Amino acid sequence: MSGADAAVVFDVQRFSIHDGPGIRTVVFFKGCALACRWCQNPESRRAQPELAYHADRCLPGCRLCVSVCPEGAILDRMNERVRWDACTHCGACVDTCPSDALVMVGEQWTVERLLDAVLADRHFYEASGGGVTLSGGEPVLASDFLSAFLPRAKQAGLHLTLETSGHYPFALLEPLLPELDLILFDVKAGGRERHLDLVGHDNHQVLANLERLLARDSGPELELRMPVVPGLNDGDASLDQLCATLRGLGVERLTLLPYNHLWEAKLARLDTKQTALGISPPAKDYYRALEQRFAARGVTGLAPG
Amino acid sequence: MQTVKMGPAPSAAVANHGIPASGIPALPRLERLREAILAAPYGLCTQKAELMTEAMRVEAPQSRLAKHLAPLHFDALRKALEDNLASGAPVERWQLQMSKRLQELWLRLDQRAQTQPLVVSFAKALAHTLARAELQIHADELLVGNPTRHRVGAALHPDYGGMLLMPELDRLDARAVNPMRTTPGQRWRLEHEVFPFWFSRSVMARGPLFAADLELPNKLTEGRRFVLTQFAGISHVTPDFPRVLELGFVGIREQLREARRDARSDEQAAFYEAGEIVASAVIEFGARWSRRCADEARRLEPSDPARAAELRELAQILARVPAHPARSFHEALQSVISTWVAVHQESFQHGVSFGRVDQYLWPYYERDLAAGRIDRARAVELLGCVLAKASEQLPLFNQMATEFFSGLSSASGLTLGGTTNHGATGADASNELTSLWLLAYDRMRLRQPNLHLRLHERSPRALRELAFEIIGRGGGQPALFNEAQIIPALRELGVSDEDARNFSIVGCVEWGVPYSSFPAAGAGFISLPAVLDEVLREPTLRSHVALSSLMATIWSAFCERLAETVCEAVAGNDAIERAHAQCRPTPLLSILVDGCIEAGRDVTQAGARYDSTGIQGVGLADVADSLAAIEELVVEQGRLSLAELMRAVDLDFRGHDQLRSRLVEKVPKYGQDHGRPERWAAEVARAYAEELRRHRNPRGGPYAPGFWSMTTHVGFGARLGALPSGRAAGRPLANGVSPTNGADSRGPTASLLAVTGVGGAHVSNGLALNESLDPQLAGGPTGAALVDALTRGYFAAGGMQVQYNVIDVNELIDAKRYPDRHRGLVVRISGYSAYFNDLTPTMKDELIARASHGRPGAQVSTEGAL
Numbered sequence A: 001m002s003g004a005d006a007a008v009v010f011d012v013q014r015f016s017i018h019d020g021p022g023i024r025t026v027v028f029f030k031g032c033a034l035a036c037r038w039c040q041n042p043e044s045r046r047a048q049p050e051l052a053y054h055a056d057r058c059l060p061g062c063r064l065c066v067s068v069c070p071e072g073a074i075l076d077r078m079n080e081r082v083r084w085d086a087c088t089h090c091g092a093c094v095d096t097c098p099s100d101a102l103v104m105v106g107e108q109w110t111v112e113r114l115l116d117a118v119l120a121d122r123h124f125y126e127a128s129g130g131g132v133t134l135s136g137g138e139p140v141l142a143s144d145f146l147s148a149f150l151p152r153a154k155q156a157g158l159h160l161t162l163e164t165s166g167h168y169p170f171a172l173l174e175p176l177l178p179e180l181d182l183i184l185f186d187v188k189a190g191g192r193e194r195h196l197d198l199v200g201h202d203n204h205q206v207l208a209n210l211e212r213l214l215a216r217d218s219g220p221e222l223e224l225r226m227p228v229v230p231g232l233n234d235g236d237a238s239l240d241q242l243c244a245t246l247r248g249l250g251v252e253r254l255t256l257l258p259y260n261h262l263w264e265a266k267l268a269r270l271d272t273k274q275t276a277l278g279i280s281p282p283a284k285d286y287y288r289a290l291e292q293r294f295a296a297r298g299v300t301g302l303a304p305g
Numbered sequence B: 001m002q003t004v005k006m007g008p009a010p011s012a013a014v015a016n017h018g019i020p021a022s023g024i025p026a027l028p029r030l031e032r033l034r035e036a037i038l039a040a041p042y043g044l045c046t047q048k049a050e051l052m053t054e055a056m057r058v059e060a061p062q063s064r065l066a067k068h069l070a071p072l073h074f075d076a077l078r079k080a081l082e083d084n085l086a087s088g089a090p091v092e093r094w095q096l097q098m099s100k101r102l103q104e105l106w107l108r109l110d111q112r113a114q115t116q117p118l119v120v121s122f123a124k125a126l127a128h129t130l131a132r133a134e135l136q137i138h139a140d141e142l143l144v145g146n147p148t149r150h151r152v153g154a155a156l157h158p159d160y161g162g163m164l165l166m167p168e169l170d171r172l173d174a175r176a177v178n179p180m181r182t183t184p185g186q187r188w189r190l191e192h193e194v195f196p197f198w199f200s201r202s203v204m205a206r207g208p209l210f211a212a213d214l215e216l217p218n219k220l221t222e223g224r225r226f227v228l229t230q231f232a233g234i235s236h237v238t239p240d241f242p243r244v245l246e247l248g249f250v251g252i253r254e255q256l257r258e259a260r261r262d263a264r265s266d267e268q269a270a271f272y273e274a275g276e277i278v279a280s281a282v283i284e285f286g287a288r289w290s291r292r293c294a295d296e297a298r299r300l301e302p303s304d305p306a307r308a309a310e311l312r313e314l315a316q317i318l319a320r321v322p323a324h325p326a327r328s329f330h331e332a333l334q335s336v337i338s339t340w341v342a343v344h345q346e347s348f349q350h351g352v353s354f355g356r357v358d359q360y361l362w363p364y365y366e367r368d369l370a371a372g373r374i375d376r377a378r379a380v381e382l383l384g385c386v387l388a389k390a391s392e393q394l395p396l397f398n399q400m401a402t403e404f405f406s407g408l409s410s411a412s413g414l415t416l417g418g419t420t421n422h423g424a425t426g427a428d429a430s431n432e433l434t435s436l437w438l439l440a441y442d443r444m445r446l447r448q449p450n451l452h453l454r455l456h457e458r459s460p461r462a463l464r465e466l467a468f469e470i471i472g473r474g475g476g477q478p479a480l481f482n483e484a485q486i487i488p489a490l491r492e493l494g495v496s497d498e499d500a501r502n503f504s505i506v507g508c509v510e511w512g513v514p515y516s517s518f519p520a521a522g523a524g525f526i527s528l529p530a531v532l533d534e535v536l537r538e539p540t541l542r543s544h545v546a547l548s549s550l551m552a553t554i555w556s557a558f559c560e561r562l563a564e565t566v567c568e569a570v571a572g573n574d575a576i577e578r579a580h581a582q583c584r585p586t587p588l589l590s591i592l593v594d595g596c597i598e599a600g601r602d603v604t605q606a607g608a609r610y611d612s613t614g615i616q617g618v619g620l621a622d623v624a625d626s627l628a629a630i631e632e633l634v635v636e637q638g639r640l641s642l643a644e645l646m647r648a649v650d651l652d653f654r655g656h657d658q659l660r661s662r663l664v665e666k667v668p669k670y671g672q673d674h675g676r677p678e679r680w681a682a683e684v685a686r687a688y689a690e691e692l693r694r695h696r697n698p699r700g701g702p703y704a705p706g707f708w709s710m711t712t713h714v715g716f717g718a719r720l721g722a723l724p725s726g727r728a729a730g731r732p733l734a735n736g737v738s739p740t741n742g743a744d745s746r747g748p749t750a751s752l753l754a755v756t757g758v759g760g761a762h763v764s765n766g767l768a769l770n771e772s773l774d775p776q777l778a779g780g781p782t783g784a785a786l787v788d789a790l791t792r793g794y795f796a797a798g799g800m801q802v803q804y805n806v807i808d809v810n811e812l813i814d815a816k817r818y819p820d821r822h823r824g825l826v827v828r829i830s831g832y833s834a835y836f837n838d839l840t841p842t843m844k845d846e847l848i849a850r851a852s853h854g855r856p857g858a859q860v861s862t863e864g865a866l
C-alpha cells in the first residue's frame, strides 16, 4: 500500500493527448479494488511492485537468470520463464537480465521525485493547456500520498485531472477535491448484479460517490466515461438500467471510450488470473449506432471520431 | 481517434494576415510545372566548365613550359586519383611531396605568365560564360533562367573540386544512387580539355600548397575524423538581393566606378575593374534573355497567342531587370532569379540563399496590390515559379560525397517571418507575403528550396496555423527557428544587435547575417565519436583502474584529443580558404556582399562586413551515450572494467550479446530526459564550441560551431567501429542534435527537452533537430494545433530549432521497394528535404528507423506501457 511519503507508480507517461485537455503526463498508480474483466492495465491490479516477463525480448541462449532466483521460480524455458506460483515478486532476478525481458512493474515514488518528473514538461502544458492526469489502477487508493502531492503540484500551477473508478470510501477522495480541476469518472455497466458480475463488486459505492460529487456546486469539473466492451456492457438491459440511473442523478451526457484489445497481449507477461476475452474492436458504425441507442434512452453518449 | 483539446494559442493581437490554404484557387500552371520538374532526368552540365576554360586559356594562359610538362603530371595524378578514390588507400608520402613541389612550380609559372590581375581574368571568363550560355524557356514558366543546361542538372566546377569526379565520369549515367546523364562528347572534353587545364590551378589542387600538413589530401578523402567542403566551391552565403532590386546592376556598376576613382592600391583597382566587368556581363545577360523571350514570343504568336503575350511581358521585364531597379513584383522576382542564376555560374550549388524574401519583396507586392495589378492567386503562381527554379539545380557529388551529403540538396535557404530589426523590441514582421510563400510551397512540394520560418512569442496565430497545417502534410517544411535563442547566439559571434535581429538562414539551418556576411557556414564536419574512439584505444587509459577518477581521466583525454582534431580540421580549412583567396577570387559574388565594394576586396579576401567559418560537431548523442554507459556500468555499477568493455567494443560485440543488449536496452540514452546522457551531451557540445571558438579563420573572422550533419553522420558512421553506447560498427551516427534512432522512446517532449540542454548562445552556426511524427498525430487541424503547442513548449524551454518529418513509416517501406510509385515523396533529411528516391539505401533505412521510434512515441494512454 502507498503511504504519505511514497506511492507505487508503474508508469509516468509523457506526451499523452487523450487523457484530459492538452499535452499531459499521465501517472499510473498501482493497485485497484475492482477486477474488471476487460481491465486495460492488468499490471496495475496488484498494489505492490510485481515481476513481468517479456518473452519477445529474451535473448536466445542467454540463460543468465536461470540460477539467480532464491525461490527456484525461474525455468530454463524461453516461453515459460517464470513459475508464477513460486514467484514472490522479490525482484532479485531483474538486474541480471540484460535485455529488459524480466522487469519489475511499479516502484516506490516519493512526492519529490514525482513532482520533478511531472514538472519536466511544464512548458508543454502551458503551451497546450495541458497538465497532469492521475490514472492507474485506482489513484484514489493512494489518497495519503496524493494529499501531499496534489497541493504541491497545484502550487506549481499544474492542471490536475483524476481518472477514477469511483470504488472506495468517499473519505479517500474528499481531501483531494480542492486541488483537482477535472475528474474523469468511469461508469462500467448498468445494474447492480451485472456490475458485480463484470467488475467484481456491485455499483453501490460507485453510485453513492458519484451522487456526492454531483451534489457539490464547486470543485472539479466532472466528466463521465463508459469503457465500452461489446457483448459485455452494451446490451439493452445494461443500457436501460445505466441510463435510468444517470437520468435519476441528473446526468445528461457521458463519453463512450472505444474498446481496444491491446491488453490481452499483456496477460502472458504477468502473474494474473485475468483471461483474454477475444472481443475484436467493432467498426465505426457500431459507435454511431450505440450513440443512437443512448439518445433513445435520454442520455447523450458521445464516442470520439 | 479522440479529439485533442488544445488550450488557446497566444492571442492574435497583431494584424491577422493569415490566409487559409483553401483561399487560393487551383493553379494548373503550377501543377504542370511540378510534374515537368519531377519527370526531368538529372543531367551533368559542363557548360560553365567548358566556356570558362575556353576563356581562361586566353585570359590566364599557361606558360609554354607548363603546357609541355604538365600533361605528364596530369596523367600521374589522374592515376593516383583513380587508385586512391577507388580503393580508399592513402596516397604515398613521396607522391604527395612530389605533387606539392610540382604544384609550386606550376603556380610560379602561372604567376609569371599572368598578363592581368587574376580577378580580372576570372571576371572576363564569367562574362564569356554569361554571354554564351544557352537560354532555354520552359513551358508555363513565368520566370526564366537556367541554373544549368538541363531542366534539372548539376554543374561541374573544374576551378574548384570538379576534378574529383574524374574517376567516376564513365559511371555517372549508370550509378545506382543519383545517376546523371552525360554524353561521350562531354566526357571527352572534360578529360582532354577541361581537367588538364585546371588540374594544377583549381582550389582543390592548390589547397595543399597552403597547408603545413602534407597529409591533408589523404585526410580529406579518408572521411573518418572530419570532412572539409570548401574545396568544392564558395557556398553558404546570402547575396544582397535587396540591393539588386533597389539599384539594379547599373546602379551597382555606378558604385564600383565611383569607388574605383578612389582606389588606394592596384589590388583595389583590379577588384573594381573586375566588378564592373561582371556587372556589365549580368546587365547584358538580362538583355540577351529579353531578346530571347521576344523571339520566342514571335515564334509562338501564331500557334499560342496567350503564351506569346506572357513571353512579351517577360521580354519587357528582362529589358528592365536585373540591370535597373525593379518596379513591380514580377520584375523583382525575375531580378532575383536572374541574379541567383548568374551567381551559380561562378559559385558552387550549395547554400546560396535568398534571405528574408517576405521582407524585401513586400514593397513591390504591396504597391502592385494597391494598384490592382496583382491578386493573391497570381502572386502564389509567381512565387511557385521561383520555387520551381530553385529546384532545378543539384550539387554535383562524387560517390563519397553522396554518402556524406545524400539527397542532392543544393540547400538554398529562404527565410520567412520573424520580427523587424529596427525599433526597440522588434515588432512582428510577417505580412501577407509570408503566408503566400507558404501557400506556394504547399502547391509545389519539391525538394528545394529550404523554407525557414522564424518564430517569436507574438507570431500571428493565423500564420502559425497555416504553417503547422502545411507541416502536418509532410515534406518537412518549413523548418522552425526560435528568435529568442538565435539572436543572442549571433550576438556572441560579434554581430551587432540590429544585424543579429535581421538574421536569416543560410542553407540548411545556419543562422547568419544576410547580404553582408561571408559565413562559409558549411565548411566542415568533425566526427566527435571518432575522437572518443581514438581516446578509448589508448592502452594506458583502458588499464586505468581507479574508478573514482576514471570519468575525469577519460574526459580530459577526450578534450585534449578534441582540441587536436579541431586544430587539424581548422588548419585544413585555413589552407583551403587561403587557396580561394590566392587562386580563385569571385568578383560577382563579391559585388553582391555588402562590405566588399567599400573595402575593395573580394569575399575570399575578407571583403565582407562579417566573416566567419562554420564547422559542425557530428555524433553528439553517440558520444554522450557512450560516456553515460561507461559511467553507469563501469564506474557506478562496477559490472565490468573499462578494459573488458572495450574488448567487447573492439570485437563489435561478437560473443558479447548480453553486454550489447544491456547497453542498448537498459542504459539510459540521450533523448529520454533521464539526466545523465543529457548532461554529457551538453558538456560535449560546450567543449566542442569552446575549442572551435579559439580559432580564427584567414579572413580574420571567428570559427562558428554548429551541430547539424546533413548525412555526414552516415559517412562517418560507416568508417567507425563499435562504440560503448552499444552502437554496432559501421552504423550511422545520430543526426544533428537528435537522439540516436530508437532512443526517442519516451515521446517527443522528452527528446525535445533533452536537446534544449545542448543549445544556447555557444551554438552560433545552427543546429538541426529532426523530429519524426506520425501523420495520425500531426495531420489535420487538430494535429496542427498539437504540433504548434509542442513547438511553443520546446521554444519556451530554450529550444532553438526543429523540423518535423511527418511521415508514415509504411509509406517509406513501400517507397524503398517500389520507388516508381512514390516519385515526388519528399522527406526531411537534416536541414533540408529531399526526394526519398534520391537517397542512398543506408539513408533510406535510417529514415525508416527514425520514423519507427524505439517504442510508440505517443499513444492512447488509458494504458500503461507494459
Ligand code: SF4
Residues within 6 Å of the ligand: A051, A068, A069, A070, A071, A072, A073, A074, A082, A086, A087, A088, A089, A090, A091, A092, A093, A094
Ligand atoms: S521476482 Fe524474485 S521470486 Fe520472482 S522470479 Fe524473480 S527472483 Fe524469483
Ligand code: SF4
Residues within 6 Å of the ligand: A057, A058, A059, A061, A062, A063, A064, A065, A066, A081, A096, A097, A098, A099, A100, A101, A102
Ligand atoms: S536473463 Fe533475461 S534475456 Fe537472459 S535468459 Fe533470462 S530472461 Fe532471457
